[in-house]
Amino acid sequence: MSSSSKVVYVLLGMFGIVIIPYFGAYFHLDGNFDAHYFDFPPLKVEHEYTEFNWPIFYTVGVLFILTAILYIFPRVFGFKKSENKDSVTPHPATSYPVWFWIGGAVWLGSFVFLLLKCTDPKWFLNWAYVPLYWGFTFMLDGIAYKRTGGKSIFNNNPQELIGIGVASVSGWLIFEFLNMFVQEYWYYPNGDNVPVAEFYTYAIFASSALMPLSFEWYSYFNTFPSFVRMYQNGPRIKFNRAMQYIILAGSCIVLFLMPFYPTWLCAAIWLAPLLILTVILDIIGVWTPFTPIRHGNWTPVLFLALTYLLEGFLLEGQNYLSARHHGLEAVTAYPGYWMYNVPFVNGYHVFEMPVMGFYGYLPFGIYCMVWWIAFAYILNIPTNFTKYENPVY
Numbered sequence: 001m002s003s004s005s006k007v008v009y010v011l012l013g014m015f016g017i018v019i020i021p022y023f024g025a026y027f028h029l030d031g032n033f034d035a036h037y038f039d040f041p042p043l044k045v046e047h048e049y050t051e052f053n054w055p056i057f058y059t060v061g062v063l064f065i066l067t068a069i070l071y072i073f074p075r076v077f078g079f080k081k082s083e084n085k086d087s088v089t090p091h092p093a094t095s096y097p098v099w100f101w102i103g104g105a106v107w108l109g110s111f112v113f114l115l116l117k118c119t120d121p122k123w124f125l126n127w128a129y130v131p132l133y134w135g136f137t138f139m140l141d142g143i144a145y146k147r148t149g150g151k152s153i154f155n156n157n158p159q160e161l162i163g164i165g166v167a168s169v170s171g172w173l174i175f176e177f178l179n180m181f182v183q184e185y186w187y188y189p190n191g192d193n194v195p196v197a198e199f200y201t202y203a204i205f206a207s208s209a210l211m212p213l214s215f216e217w218y219s220y221f222n223t224f225p226s227f228v229r230m231y232q233n234g235p236r237i238k239f240n241r242a243m244q245y246i247i248l249a250g251s252c253i254v255l256f257l258m259p260f261y262p263t264w265l266c267a268a269i270w271l272a273p274l275l276i277l278t279v280i281l282d283i284i285g286v287w288t289p290f291t292p293i294r295h296g297n298w299t300p301v302l303f304l305a306l307t308y309l310l311e312g313f314l315l316e317g318q319n320y321l322s323a324r325h326h327g328l329e330a331v332t333a334y335p336g337y338w339m340y341n342v343p344f345v346n347g348y349h350v351f352e353m354p355v356m357g358f359y360g361y362l363p364f365g366i367y368c369m370v371w372w373i374a375f376a377y378i379l380n381i382p383t384n385f386t387k388y389e390n391p392v393y
Contacts, residue, residue: 091149100142107135
């Protein structure tokens with residue numbers, strides 16, 4: 001297969017993630033889209049989910065417990081003690097870099113501004129999440145720099161961090177688009193506090209930090225040798241080509257049916273894009289976080305999943321603390337404040353997120369790297385994250 005053909009396959013996968021649910025909605029509605037179907041930002045839910053389904057709640061709860069056991073006691077799932085003692089070599093003591101202090105100050109200042117529910121200056125309120133996210137990104141990078149003796153994404157390959165930020169915009173906005181087909185899984189009740197064009201601009205700049213945050217957490221996790229070795233010698237799993245095509249076809253079918261059954265298939269927005277791109281990249285011979293599993297190394301995929309379970313908790317907390325709460329009502333002038341409308345498990349909230357909704361952050365963390373690998377591949381951008389199973393700068 002030629003290089004150009006491989007690029008076409010990846011582009012088709014990306015295009016399919018966007019166009020397949022649109023075709024599904026088009027057929028479902030006979031082309032008669034509501035005038036507000038594609039409004040962005042969504043200011044309210046199209047259908048409020050009030051029914052609570054205990055069997056589904058318990059099922060997701062069991063998955064959470066099994067996942068926690070996998071992380072804490074991997075040997076229960078067949079993992080063995082790794083013999084590799086050189087995963088992460090010791091590094092000389094290094095001071096925190098200047099961008100750690102700048103990033104920390106920017107993050108803390110933005111967080112305190114939101115925590116105090118300040119409303120002025122309004123221009124900063126409207127854009128507060130941009131310095132909040134990027135400040136924390138550089139702070140994490142500085143921590144990795146210190147722990148590795150002077151190596152980090154920003155220090156050794158700043159172009160890649162910029163590239164990941166650029167890729168993050170399209171990588172996240174796809175989810176904002178898919179959210180329209182599941183009747184607003186999340187929404188922004190104060191999104192009309194600013195003009196639509198300004199909200200779009202905010203969404204672009206704020207989303208640019210979402211994926212870099214995942215990569216920085218991933219790099220940080222890889223600075224702990226014993227943590228790295230915990231998942232290096234696990235079950236070896238390899239899907240044959242037939243099974244990969246079944247997964248690819250199934251993911252496309254689910255995306256198509258999502259507008260027909262938004263309640264039952266809303267979780268597909270976190271799984272289908274990840275599976276489609278992963279299968280396509282594997283078919284054309286490009287490394288993904290799942291590739292090392294063939295040899296029993298689960299470290300990349302488990303670390304990446306953990307990045308956004310942790311970061312998602314922090315984002316939800318920062319979002320929640322930026323508003324005043326009266327019962328279930330959140331009062332804030334911030335236009336980017338978000339809330340959820342999750343089918344079946346829309347209860348027992350941790351911040352604004354239903355507790356079982358946090359499970360969706362696990363596949364999103366893996367998706368962050370898969371999206372960047374696909375993005376870098378089609379643009380022929382060199383990336384360290386396809387050359388090594390653990391990041392090397």
